[in-house]
Amino acid sequence: MNKFEIMIVDDTETIRKELAAFLEGSGYQVIVLDKFINVVDEILHKNPNLVILDINLPYANGYNICRELRKQADIPVLIVTSRNTETDELMSMNLGADDFIAKPYNLHILEARISAILRRTKKTQIQEVIDYKGLSLNVLSGTISYEEKSDILTKNELKMLSFLIQNQGKIVSRDDLMEYMWSSELFMDDNTLSVNMTRLRKKLKQMGFPETVETRRGLGYLLP
């Protein structure tokens, strides 16, 4: 499957580097721009699936770039800015940006916004079924199936399982898992997490799935 291409337009080197590392880790192909003279041409030339555009740029203001870009192409634009006011958000949207996010941002939230834009703008489905050792997890319908059996997951369980599969082979700390759940606006506490984990394990077991979520005491969870 072709990877989605994301172009980062930001004049801060650290941000470019770290953001690129994260997005590549999440399975996107990243194009990084480090000269800002003809940004619009560069974008049109590379024709990415999405542009992450900073507003404060040398030579040209991000708003102008967005406006120019909109005249010539409908490449989705996610505007990133440190000016977190209604006026700025309204302006971004009026210039045809697809979304607006304020600095500093949480990477999970950024990724959720990115995939929402891609889902909206690309007719191609963003990976809706995740496979893990014969188990298939349908993110859109919230179902899991293994061999002949299938089951319905709650929103909590679905999010937990998909995060564990994304990080398979790594220990996921409780705090990380919680932060991920909270970034999806599921504000659960410690007990709820434990209860949901127990239910998830039970569902996996009932379907006869051989692997299970291991608990590493004091460290977190692990999906081998």
Next chain:
Amino acid sequence: MKLTDYLRERLVFLTVNLLLFSFLATVMLVLKVRIIVIFVTFFIWFTPLITYSLLQFCQQKSFLDELTMLSESLDQAYLLSEVVKKPDYLEGKLYYKALKAANRSMLERVNEYQTAQKDYREYVETWVHEIKTPIASAQLIIDNHKNEVTRGINIELKRIDNYVEQALYYAKSNTVNEDYKIRECALAAITKKAISRNAQDLIRQNFSVDMSAVEGNVNTDPKWVEFILNQIIGNAVKYCREDARKLVFSTKSEKNCRILTIQDNGIGIPQKDLAKVFDKGYTGENGRMFGKSTGIGLYLCKKLCDRLRIGISLESFPAKGTAVQLIFPIGDLNMIAKDFCK
């Protein structure tokens, strides 16, 4: 200005004239001058004097009455010298000139301070936006390298971000410009954003957060309200109790308003401190005990709420918890607009 006041003012002058005349009259009587001559002298002496006085009274009255009336009725009394009619007698002209000069110098002075304040505010805003970039960079580095150390740094970074935001809104709260945009927005969306911002603190403190009872739309600036909620959540995290920490958000609709309540089960606020929690720099017993309070958070909330026409009230019981209510008015105009759309 009343005639009697004016005459009282001229009392000495008139008395001296009367005394001098009586002296002259006495001399004339002694010299056996005819009574009629004395009367004529009286008229020659006093007719111009009284006419002049009355004329002056009329001139002054029109200027001074206008001055008094304007100073009482004008919204900004200092604009008086701009509005008042220029008088047409010497004394008045001089007063008028002095008033103008004093006013001009005051306006220059006010302008100076206004410019300085605007300058400073713009600087704070620029500074805040500048510093957001390194904060964002640091945040990205931390997110990409998660471990116990960076998690600790991350929490401190969030605090820095909160303080920076506070400085920004403090600067905004003090200026005259309307720096917000009112639109219809869902309370649940704003609440979610505010909770997400505080996710790390709330998770670390093991708060149980419930916002399932938040519903409805209000007309306001969502960014400002998010900041206000952020401060309130920050307080709940700061002044929480040992165990079973809870934070419950709920809404209630009244006839003319919608009320968002934020209820925690923290240490509460002593009754004697309650009246002053919205005062600037007031830290109260809790602030002294915890030593982390600046007395700015709630003061700023109140100030921003006032600007947005949101009511804010606080109820608290020691060892039970605190509830903050934000009261969003539902204007008649909006209702009319909605009916109209139907």
